[in-house]
Amino acid sequence: MYAADIHGGHARRKAAVVPEVAAERDLVVEDAATGFCGAVVGFDKSYDGEFVKLEDGRGAVRLFAMRTAAFLIDGRPVTLVRPRVAAAQQGATRSASGSTRVAGLKARVARGSRIWVEGIHDAALVERVWGHDLRVEGVVVEQLEGLDHLGERLAEFRPGPGRRVGVLADHLVEGSKETRMTQSLGQYVMVTGHPFIDVWEAVKPSSLGIAAWPTVPRGEDWKTGVCRRLRWGTPQDGWRRVQGAVTSFRDLDATLIGAVERLVDFVTEPE
Structure with a gap:
């Protein structure tokens, strides 16, 4: 009933290799799950893992988990990874405030002020x-x-x-x-x-992917009111969104x- 080679005619398929791409600033990618397309503008890290921040052409910014094959470039799946910065270049990079980052910084003794x-x-x-x-x-x-x-x-x-x-x-x-x-x-x-x-x-609302901060009437707790109107859950949930943005x-x-x-x-x- 069977040929000598039971695997004959059934070539095993090899899983496609998804390339890793450094998420350099301004790289334009598409989130494969939602279709959101934007340029890389930053990163965030939480207990859920690494996230990349994408900004679309209208200024809306959203966070996406950096999972395997989660993004598309020219229609092809890719895995985004944080770009590696050469040690010799780190001293010339900017801090989050826009100032020149000091390489090998050791915190100085605290001022009296x-x-x-x-x-x-x-x-x-x-x-x-x-x-x-x-x-x-x-x-x-x-x-x-x-x-x-x-x-x-x-x-x-x-x-x-x-x-x-x-x-x-x-x-x-x-x-x-x-x-x-x-x-x-x-x-x-x-x-x-x-x-x-x-x-x-x-x-900025655009950094959170919302059109504007909602108006909360006087007398109502502001954070609770904001989270209720934006469907963010508790103020603790809302703060995680704000800080992560x-x-x-x-x-x-x-x-x-x-x-x-x-x-x-x-x-x-x-x-």
């Missing part, structure tokens, strides 16, 4: 974008847990020469409670900030960028 921010999310975003710069300058960022504690903390810290305090405030607009609380604090204290209710809102200063509103840069200059200014 400080930058204070309102909460943990403010601190996390400042670290994400300006962390390298702050270690170069030896500047420590501390949480206030709200501006209501500012007066008490200043009295305890006692600002003076070599002990300046820069304060990053949310919702710093004319006539607001925050503005009234931060006036006339002396020459060794600078308060600046952004006009948004919460630092989340200082992240920020890879550089380009993901932030200009008001927050300018505020942090002014504070860094202020606390590092020679006496």
Whole structure:
């Protein structure tokens, strides 16, 4: 009934080899699952693995897992991998804030001056974008847990020469409670900030793949209201989205960028 070779006429198929492609900035790829097509603008890493950030022609930005054969280039499946940077070139690359990265950096001894921010999310975003710069300058960022504690903390810290305090405030607009609380604090204290209710809102909607931040009525918890309207789940789920969308200063509103840069200059200014 059978030929001597039972495998005769049944050549075994070899699995196609999917090439790995370095995800260099501005490389245009298509997500095979959704059809979203965009240029590489950054990366993120979480407990779920590596993600690449793609920006389409309309400015919408989305995160995609860097799985095997997950993307298409000219219709052909590829696996994206992070580009390798030669050690000799690393010193010339830019930090997330856009400054020149210092190769082989060792954090200097902390200055007496400080930058204070309102909460943990403010601190996390400042670290994400300006962390390298702050270690170069030896500047420590501390949480206030709200501006209501500012007066008490200043009295305890006692600002003076070599002990300046820069304060990053949310919702710093004319006539607001925050503005009234931060006036006339002396020459060794600078308060600046952004006009948004919460630092989340200082992240560009395009970086999160949304058209705009939703409006939440006064009296409703802002983060909870935002997550409900965007179907993001809990505020903890929403924060993971917000933090994951920020890879550089380009993901932030200009008001927050300018505020942090002014504070860094202020606390590092020679006496």
